[in-house]
Amino acid sequence: MALGSTAGQLSGWAVERTGPIASGPLAMVRRPVPEPGPHDLLLRVEACGVCRTDLHLAEGDLPPHRPSTVPGHEIVGRVIAAGERTSRFRLGARVGGAWLRDTCGTCRYCLRGQENLCPASQYTGWDADGGFADITVVPEDYAYALPEDAEAAQLAPLLCAGIIGFRALRRSELPPGGRLGIYGFGASAHLALQVALADGARVHVLTRAEQARRLALELGASSARDADDAPPEPLDSAILFAPVGNLVPVALAALDRGGKLAVAGIHLTDIPALNYQRHLFQERDLRSVTSNTRQDGRDFLATAERIGIRATVTTYPLSRADQALADLAADRVNGAAVLIPGGG
Ligand SMILES: [Zn+2]
Ligand SMILES: [Zn+2]
Numbered sequence: 001m002a003l004g005s006t007a008g009q010l011s012g013w014a015v016e017r018t019g020p021i022a023s024g025p026l027a028m029v030r031r032p033v034p035e036p037g038p039h040d041l042l043l044r045v046e047a048c049g050v051c052r053t054d055l056h057l058a059e060g061d062l063p064p065h066r067p068s069t070v071p072g073h074e075i076v077g078r079v080i081a082a083g084e085r086t087s088r089f090r091l092g093a094r095v096g097g098a099w100l101r102d103t104c105g106t107c108r109y110c111l112r113g114q115e116n117l118c119p120a121s122q123y124t125g126w127d128a129d130g131g132f133a134d135i136t137v138v139p140e141d142y143a144y145a146l147p148e149d150a151e152a153a154q155l156a157p158l159l160c161a162g163i164i165g166f167r168a169l170r171r172s173e174l175p176p177g178g179r180l181g182i183y184g185f186g187a188s189a190h191l192a193l194q195v196a197l198a199d200g201a202r203v204h205v206l207t208r209a210e211q212a213r214r215l216a217l218e219l220g221a222s223s224a225r226d227a228d229d230a231p232p233e234p235l236d237s238a239i240l241f242a243p244v245g246n247l248v249p250v251a252l253a254a255l256d257r258g259g260k261l262a263v264a265g266i267h268l269t270d271i272p273a274l275n276y277q278r279h280l281f282q283e284r285d286l287r288s289v290t291s292n293t294r295q296d297g298r299d300f301l302a303t304a305e306r307i308g309i310r311a312t313v314t315t316y317p318l319s320r321a322d323q324a325l326a327d328l329a330a331d332r333v334n335g336a337a338v339l340i341p342g343g344g
Contacts (some may be wrong), residue, residue: 006031010134013321014068018060021224021329025058026322029068033135038085041095043077048131049156050074050324050337052186052243053099053266057126058325061267065127072131072339073099073124074159075138076152086140094146097131098159099123099175101289116291132321135339144297147305157311157336158304159188165192165241166300167292168264171194172237174201180337181235183227183251184242185212187336188264190312191304193219198307204208204231207242209331215312239264245271252279252286260285
């Protein structure tokens with residue numbers, strides 16, 4: 001079956017049966033184009049990034065919230081129809097759809113500026129169909145305005161990888177001019193690195209993939225070593241991007257006194273036993289990063305434009321989404337993988 005929407009139909013991929021990526025958990029689907037709800041925008045997708053979370057959803061590390069859901073939450077699209085209660089975007093405007101899709105707005109977390117912790121939060125590609133399709137719907141309140149002149153494939157990775165990396169950097173409380181360690185170097189890390197460097201940080205990258213170490217050095221990292229190695233100097237802050245619990249004690253041991261380790265992923269394999277003296281004492285902190293607020297998103301997108309972030313991308317036609325996920329699973333993607341409907 002070829003992908004490409006025909007009148008009244010969209011085409012894309014859905015998670016039909018979770019399992020290892022080699023077992024083919026995604027299937028091509030055709031569906032009627034939905035009517036946008038009163039607060040929704042209907043988008044023609046220009047590009048959609050592939051995030052490690054999509055892999056976790058396909059493989060079942062994150063259990064499905066509903067059957068046959070289209071993944072993808074780094075959506076760059078053009079408005080082709082808008083609900084009657086929308087007002088922010090004209091037809092044809094370029095809009096970004098991201099992971100956070102809805103929150104209640106009334107719980108204690110929402111009210112104190114932590115909508116990322118809202119127990120009623122909903123996520124694109126998990127609670128509703130996402131952007132591994134040529135047409136999708138995003139709620140206007142959770143959509144971002146995007147620059148018209150940039151390449152769509154450049155913008156897509158900013159919408160989750162970029163925003164989450166930015167929040168992880170904030171959670172790591174990197175001091176001005178500080179020493180940052182980055183464990184794992186994929187889409188999110190290579191964007192966070194650029195933000196940290198623009199802030200005057202010295203950055204050490206620790207990752208097993210040789211080509212990722214090369215990319216890190218090209219982008220300005222001070223050193224790039226294997227994931228288990230010690231960095232060349234103690235770290236004020238560290239971010240763990242690899243979903244590997246075994247690296248938590250490794251990264252904690254690399255922190256200087258008072259250092260912070262932020263775990264950026266939504267899923268992590270088990271953390272081995274920690275030793276209080278070796279890993280936590282001297283006020284070293286271990287903390288998680290949970291989704292993001294819309295303010296994080298706006299702040300990051302403004303920062304990305306200001307400092308001229310460049311994403312390293314590998315594009316795939318939408319029809320090769322399964323290949324893109326397989327490449328991501330095998331660490332074969334340098335930077336970020338991006339799907340392009342009708343091309344790539
Ligand atoms: Zn809430
Ligand atoms: Zn994501």
